[in-house]
Amino acid sequence: MPSAPFRLPPLAYASLPPAIDDETLHLHHGRHHAAYVEKLNAAVAERPSLSGLSLAALLARPRLHASVRNNAGQHHAHSCYWKSMVPGGSDPTPALAAAIVRDFGSMEGLKAKLADVSMAHFGTGWAWLVKAGNGRLAVGTTADGDTPLMPDAAIRGVPLLASDLWEHAWYLKYRNEKARYLEAFWTLIDWRSVAGRLAAC
């Protein structure tokens, strides 16, 4: 991972129809994510002890100042989120499909678990599929801008899939209907990309 100044990663697609409308996608990436990157760079620039650290190294440090923690976490989580989607979605590799059956019973089992933890999460945050330290796949949520790379995150592991639970991810199109956004997000998941991160672990 590169060190500061961090840069907004370009999107690999121009749109994600019809699940995510263009206005939401481009406000989310070009304004929200861009602002987190800008604030992260400003916060790191004020702290010489953090200069030269990669994003992963920053996230791994305990007791970060909130301005660094929140913006580094949001930069990392959003970078994972964009990579978690592709127009129309994709199918899992046989190895990933087998791991999902092993750890969740079926794809439907994983879908239900992801929806359950996402709906139960109160306030801002993220839902994740991770490869846990024991090698198994696990699903959970983190608050605000926390990511599974933080030592005190509510779920730890290698992030394979990130689902944004902040209202800015869906409110323009879905308003208060979070469950409909989650259903739409499921149709966009780039399981090939998820499998790539699984293989790299």
Ligand code: MN
């Ligand atoms: Mn977001």
